[in-house]
Every structure is written in C-alpha cells, then in structure tokens.
Amino acid sequence: MSLKVRPGTVHVLVGENGAGKSTLMKILSGIYAIDGGEILFRGEKLDHQSAAAALDRGISMIHQELSPVLDMTIAENIFLGREPTYGRTGILSRFVDFDRMNSDTQTLLDRLGLKYSPQTKMRDLSIATMQLIEIVKAISREASGRCAKPLAADDTSADRVRVVRYRVLHGCRGAVSKGECPGGP
Secondary structure, rough: OOOOOOOOOOOOOOOOOOOHHHHHHHHHHOOOOOOOOOOOEEEOOOOOOOHHHHOOOOOOOOOOOOOOOOEEHHHHHHHHOEEEEEEOHHHHOOOHHHHHHHHHHHHHHHHHOOOOOOOHHHHHOHHHHHHHHHHHHHHHOOOOOOOOEEEEEEEOOOOHHHHHHHHHHHHHHHHHHHHOOOOOO
C-alpha cells in the first residue's frame, strides 16, 4: 500500500472491519510499532515512534475507546498532562493557570460551536459529547492554533460527532484557503 498525504488536505480511509485502518492510525500515533514497510513524515522516517514522539510531531488521534477522567472538568481533561502554568521555570511553573486553561478551552469549544462550559464535569456528559471532547482535545494540541496537523479519528460515528467532524474539516479547509496553514496554498 502507498499513501501520500499533503499538508492542508483531508483524507479518509474506508474499508471493512479487519482491513487495517485502525492499525495504521495506531502506528502513526505511536501506539503500535511498525513491523514492516516504512512511513515518512515530512521526509523523516518514523522508526520506533512513541505516542509522545507522535504528539511532539503534531500527530493526534481520537480513539474509539474513550478514557476520560470523569471527576475532572472538560478543561482539565483536554489539557491533562500539559496544563498551562504561570511560568516556564521556577516556582511559578508548578502552579496551574486555571483561568488560562478555561479560557483556552472555551475558545476551542466556541470555535466548533459547542455550547458547554469548560468547568462541566465529564461525568455529566453523554458518551457522544465525550467523543466531541476527544476531538477538541486532539485539536487543542495544535502548535499554530490555526489549523489541525495530522489528526486520526478511529470510528467516531455518532451523528453529533459527524457534525463536529464536518466543522473541524470545514475549519481546516478555510484556514488552508486563507494561507493560514503551513503547507497550504
């Protein structure tokens, strides 16, 4: 199989169960190791990629199996493990800037037309809404804040999620057409 993905474009893999779609996405996102062939990302061979390395490269995955921390808020789930702090070094780097985290989360939710408070507990959301929050989490990892980098969604098929996926793709295409995405026109 050969697949070339250009920056600023949207691609969909379709196939029957067992065809390898999820396996490919898990390899890209560093969950599974490559056991044959090669994958190049921006000209660099992805050998022994870890999940952390994938995230550092800007590759996010929306997993079919949800794993929210139910007693935490939407904002805390989105930024879990990478919470904004008051400083980069010293004692201030140890304190979470909840105002900034909630503000950044609200911006992301608004951008996708989601009417939720960043302070809502995950346990108060439906499964479909938790899937939407997974999409927001993946988008929140953007380095530029303007357009999504490689983003893999593993069978998020709820109707509401389809609407948000459309908004995400539409937003990416709009950013590409305006020249806001690296690699776009």
